[in-house]
């Protein structure tokens with residue numbers, strides 16, 4: 001290998017074996033001393049390039065992980081539901097516990113049509129997530145006050161009129177449906193969302 005004096009730039013041809021990995025050498029011309037390494041520039045460059053690739057990959061993975069945890073959290077929670085407690089701790093969970101929708105302003109009323117009694121049910125379906133959501137069907141069934149499910153005869157499914165099928169974050173849609181010949185007393189509506 002060629003060793004160059006850093007002081008006077010005098011060149012020497014030296015057996016790499018005689019240096020080993022590194023050795024203190026002295027220039028015969030100017031007397032300067034320095035630690036000469038047998039790692040030549042190209043090896044160092046290769047090493048440097050490999051390190052750069054490793055670190056780039058490492059930071060890329062860190063970025064991907066953080067990105068998916070924070071920005072795709074609904075998808076992450078679907079795959080890994082117990083992570084929602086992590087989001088709660090981090091203050092990233094919404095107040096609805098990660099639900100996509102809530103039903104609000106629910107009201108009922110009675111109407112008589114063709115001598116039959118109907119109970120109308122009206123409410124708003126609100127997208128509380130921070131993603132666009134497909135509007136689900138709403139399955140309404142009735143329970144009595146002891147939480148026993150009444151005959152499935154009273155079950156009714158509300159499907160949104162599909163002029164638009166998606167709700168943006170914080171967007172809501174009013175739903176209204178009628179249940180025929182329901183008993184008057186002690187009714188509790190059990191409302192489920194059927195997200196397809």
Ligand SMILES: [Zn+2]
Nearest residue numbers: 005008027030
């Ligand atoms: Zn020298």
